[in-house]
Amino acid sequence: MIWTKAFALSLQLACAATCAPKASSPVNSTLPSIDVELTPILDVENNTSLNGELVMDIHFASNETLLVLPLEMANAPSAQYTTETLEAWDRLGQLKLIQSDGTGSDSQPSRFWAVQRATQGPVVVRFKAKPRQIDPDVMVGPLFDIRANGDGLLGSTWALVPLPPDDTAEYQFSLRWNLKHSPQDAKAAWTWGEGPAPVTINGTSATFLYTFWAVGSMSTYPGDSDSEPLSPDYSMYWLEQPPFDVDATAAFVDKFFNYSSIFWKDTSGEPYRVFIRRNQETGTGGTALLRSFTFGWHDANSTTQDRLELLLSHEITHNWPQLNDVNAAGTRYTEGTAEYYSLRLLWRNNQISTETYLLEAYYLNPYVNLTDEDAYNQAWETRQAQRIPYGRGLIYLTNVDAQMRAISDGTESLDTIVLELLDICRASSSQCTEAGLLKLLDKHLGQGAVEEYHTVGTGQPLIQPLPDSLGPCFEVVETQTGPSVFQWRFKNGKDASSEGCQI
Template identity: 30%
Template sequence: MMMLLTTSLLFWLVQAALGSYRHAPSQQPLISTPLPIDVTFMPIIVSNEPAVLNISVTLHRPNLAANASLVELYLAFGNVPCQSYNDTNPITAIDDDGSLELHISDDEEYALRRWLTARPTSGTVNISMTALPRHIDITTPIGPRVDLREIDGGLQGSGFSVVPLPPISPEIEHDLTFCWDLSHSPPNTIFASSLGEDLCHRFLDRAQAKQGMQSTVFAVGPTLHRYPPVEQSPELSQFGLFYFGDTSDIPFDVEKLADYINALFTNMNAFFDVPNSRPYRVFLRPSLRGYGGAGFLSAFMLEYYPNMNVAQWELEWLLAHEVTHNWPLMNSSPGQPTQADNTWYNEGIATYYQTLLPHRFGHTTREELVKQMNMNLQAYYTNPAIDLSNEEAAERMWTDPAAQRLPYHRGLVYFLRMGFFVTQASGGFVGIDDAVLELLEARRRGEPWDLDAWISLVGGALGDVTEAWREYNTMAVGGYLGLPPAALSYLGLRIVRIIAGVKTGSRAHDAGLRDGDVLVENKVMYWQVADDISRNMTLKLKRDGHDFELTYWPRSRETVPSLQVEEVEHGHAWSDL
């Protein structure tokens, strides 16, 4: 059975994880002064030998006391282990006074490993380690795609699982530089990361440097290829798709997929009002089972199973979702380790725009729009986890596939509802796009871009903040989200009610009602015929392009005992029917 797995938004999950750690009590102080940091990757790629990644982290004058946390690294992300760097494969450190002994301290509550100094540091500290590729087999569970893998003699992974960094205060800007050292790789080795394709990269957003390093995906190896080749299309150097080996081993059209995503990325940049197009890269990696992916900083990793064919449009749809994650996002509130308060937004708005924007830009047909919309709607309404609250779904994210998928489709239906309500309330002058773009602008201005900010924006568009909270709370606790018949009219679509389940021999069937008839209008309300036993049901229908009306008595042929009241000469009496 073919399965297209859901994806994870790693970049903002990383930030949320760091945020939850910052707001937790810490036994170790955060570094609160600017600290220049240099990170260097030196892949060791030797023929007929397993590839490994030597990593050096240089801290310029951290001035730490004894028993202070020099660097730290998460032990795992979800169900995927990070590099442990234990006694059998240790981290080593040297400063101006020579060898610096380190002691490991694990924080089980936050799955965090710290390396503590045995004495005060002196001057610059040089830290070295070797990251080893994870061994996987068919039994390896699917999880966040952050681990280091050896692929076709090369390496692919993310900074999150391999690079330990200092415990930096989020209020302090730090100068962080990342470089490649290919001195132990073959001459034809190609390298790339979501940071770019230069040998060195300096983070311009110094306040986000640590998160940026951790949210970086990278690949290096002699069989790594780029499409399009930079020398062939220098104007496309801002975009690249990277894969190992030969495209004949990949079960889809790599070039067609890359061209589609590049065009869509350019359109979305304009839609979300990005003044200067920033780079975007897609990395492919083979899997032993299934398809899926993870979003990183300005990049996406697509995992594919070579022996499983997936339609090209499914991959385009998946990547359209991930490209969207570059812009509309909601920040998690302090003390929200599960991200239940913003996952519905981040995944829901990406699902909303992955469906609508490709059609708006002319990349998909109307038929494809309707198909994708219906697939998402049925995924919500038939989800066995539909009644879970956002918090419950977040807690089951990595153990229950239905719970993992819920925020994507629940969020979509929420935005469809709010889009309709906002358009109605404003007489068509304001749409849901306006509130989404304003939240994005708030983030760019350094203003709050969390749930409270969103409710304020959408409540203002509705003219009723209380109603905005009511809509959110209904969704958040797992309440049923319906769609009024005209809910999709602002998108140029409408909900059509189709008759189904007509029983042969019923009064409706005998009157001529058939499965597939389109219900144009109810001439009589259900409660009217339910309360009045003598009243008929009248429906306006369409069949084969022709409108017609049909009337029948909406009662079963089966009789049951009932009681009625009749007027008699002295008082009242019960009458059996």
């Protein structure tokens, strides 16, 4: 819920709502293959590691880049291999690798490995990753890095597996787990399927990398005694017992994901997996990738059930509305829609009360007048700046919803624009942009709406919710000045639980 920049640098690049593959097991593919085997070393005290072997049926020319791995994603470090922890061979023997650092195609600082000579036959790469050691005082970042939890490990594939640099080529990927150095009760799970047997998927590098995994002595939902989930192929995993009711939380996620899938017209039937991590540093939060997300808890005091459920619904919503623009404006839309629709769909599905809609946090933020760009650039230095796109995006979209309902006499809403944009994104990722959003605003509300969109991004003047922005049963009240704070309140005589009040 707090990872503005992290999401812009991951899920947008992965085209989460538009580029996800079909979660099946392709056979007899004509695509070049990339097969990965991961071997966790979990039975050696204080020496936990994760060994990987990558077999690529791909030819590389002399001096061509063999592999690339981001050094960090936002401020979360990857495995950061060196020539001592990553080696490669082909049919002729060991390959001499030329290591260099630069900027990857995803704009992240990255490490590259080139081959000194042309390769012959399949290329085998072996690497060894260690879990990140955490300073308890470090600022919580996106949950991409590799962590030890309990008797196991978890993290993102993005932080773990180096791949060839061509992020447009398609491959047949497989991932299998070797659990010979793991506890007898060890299990393994990945966004696209459970191990240890190989899971195969076709797609680009994003299909493989923008995913989460966990391995070790792991608890799962649904368990043997749990009822069948509403959502097909939905699971939750954790390596350490959290201080909250996991079964209740898993059931909440299942109910919300199922309802949201219907709203977003998601008929893909793809899996959906949730991973729970204990944070050694103080703080909570979540990070979404393709068809999965990880959320972290620190202690019982920072993890109330209400806060947790709002966090989880926000991360789930990231599965659908998005823009491919990796910039401040794209972040305002992706985080704003995640805030707006997580609250709105929870409300419609009777999973939260109307009282949950509060605005104080945005207006009391001392960075409330930052531009979108400044808030984006300061996101990993200042936690309060990181929150600006969430609140500003929520209020802006609520106002657009009010304008749409007003000009259509209630027959259309923000849903009209957002679902139309999602259809465009599903048809063509190149059109899934800020320009595409502005075109729809102009189409439905006129050029004035486009100008307002740009004005909101400057942070001046302070954005205010429109009088009917939460529907006919509410009014907007300024509850404080210096700084100004606005809230939605029930109109006198209105029953918030009535059908006419819910929009």
